[in-house]
Amino acid sequence: MIRIDTEKLSKEMSDTLIHRACVMRSGKYLARYLIYKNRSVDAIRLIGRCSVHDISKIQNTEEFMSLASIVDEIDAMHDVEHILSEKQTNAIKLHWKRNSHHPEYYDSPNDMSELDLLEMACDCHARSRQYNTDLLEYIDTQQDLRFHFDSEHFKKLRGYCQALVELTKSDDYSSVLEDSSRIEFRLKDSTMEKLENFDDDCYVEHIKTDRLYLQREATADFASVGYAVYLREDNNEIGYISVKFNNFIEYKIYENYLGNGYTIEALSKFIETTTMDELFVTVRKNNNSSIVDLEKLGFKPVECTENTITYRYKRPSKKLEKTII
Numbered sequence: 118m119i120r121i122d123t124e125k126l127s128k129e130m131s132d133t134l135i136h137r138a139c140v141m142r143s144g145k146y147l148a149r150y151l152i153y154k155n156r157s158v159d160a161i162r163l164i165g166r167c168s169v170h171d172i173s174k175i176q177n178t179e180e181f182m183s184l185a186s187i188v189d190e191i192d193a194m195h196d197v198e199h200i201l202s203e204k205q206t207n208a209i210k211l212h213w214k215r216n217s218h219h220p221e222y223y224d225s226p227n228d229m230s231e232l233d234l235l236e237m238a239c240d241c242h243a244r245s246r247q248y249n250t251d252l253l254e255y256i257d258t259q260q261d262l263r264f265h266f267d268s269e270h271f272k273k274l275r276g277y278c279q280a281l282v283e284l285t286k287s288d289d290y291s292s293v294l295e296d297s298s299r300i301e302f303r304l305k306d307s308t309m310e311k312l313e314n315f316d317d318d319c320y321v322e323h324i325k326t327d328r329l330y331l332q333r334e335a336t337a338d339f340a341s342v343g344y345a346v347y348l349r350e351d352n353n354e355i356g357y358i359s360v361k362f363n364n365f366i367e368y369k370i371y372e373n374y375l376g377n378g379y380t381i382e383a384l385s386k387f388i389e390t391t392t393m394d395e396l397f398v399t400v401r402k403n404n405n406s407s408i409v410d411l412e413k414l415g416f417k418p419v420e421c422t423e424n425t426i427t428y429r430y431k432r433p434s435k436k437l438e439k440t441i442i
């Protein structure tokens with residue numbers, strides 16, 4: 118089961134949206150500085166980076182939930198001398214490994230590119246405006262505690278930060294910091310309740326059929342379970358099946374293996390494994406083979422669009438047999 122604190126989710130979403138707006142604002146200032154320095158191409162690339170800054174927080178549910186778990190500790194984390202706790206480090210690791218503007222993305226911080234350093238400067242500057250901290254003091258202190266750049270990389274980062282401090286002296290960022298349109302999550306809405314109750318413990322590492330075996334794999338979204346499908350006779354991978362917390366299944370048998378009944382064999386065993394009472398699959402209207410397979414398994418059409426059909430499988434309810442004594 119997934120433990121959810123919707124207040125923390127709301128705070129994390131608001132913090133992320135405000136931070137992205139601040140980074141974009143800082144990026145515009147630094148881009149103008151780069152253009153003045155005859156670096157127009159770098160200015161264009163920086164604006165591109167800032168426009169998608171921290172988008173992984175929103176696109177990846179696991180990363181977002183992980184960061185939401187420590188959102189109440191953000192103020193402490195941006196103290197200039199703050200050293201990340203083990204809990205904070207573990208929560209942030211998912212974000213670090215997806216974003217090259219953090220030194221921890223690389224084996225060595227000195228592998229960061231010029232563009233990485235530019236985005237990192239905008240990131241740190243935006244945080245200093247959000248939490249009213251001294252940017253240069255933070256950079257200097259964290260160089261010894263966390264960053265550990267060589268002198269060349271640190272000189273570049275500090276130079277960009279110094280430029281941002283000078284360029285934004287007359288801008289208090291109030292237009293983005295005073296955003297009152299906060300997004301509030303509710304625990305008992307239809308999807309949040311499903312997410313909270315999503316139980317992946319029932320899914321074993323291996324599922325076997327007469328001809329196939331399904332190997333559980335890591336999924337991009339933690340609120341889902343996925344299996345690669347293999348032939349038992351030669352261990353060739355022939356497809357995949359996954360189910361999300363909202364009961365939707367996605368599956369595919371690769372083209373070279375179609376027409377052998379593998380779809381029905383894999384799906385029927387997968388359905389036996391899940392504890393969900395109902396499952397949904399969306400297919401294209403012209404995918405006749407999938408439609409035939411789903412209807413053989415007991416799926417019924419419940420919704421149509423111009424191009425797709427959504428099918429629903431309802432697990433038969435168990436009937437109590439009358440016992441004669």
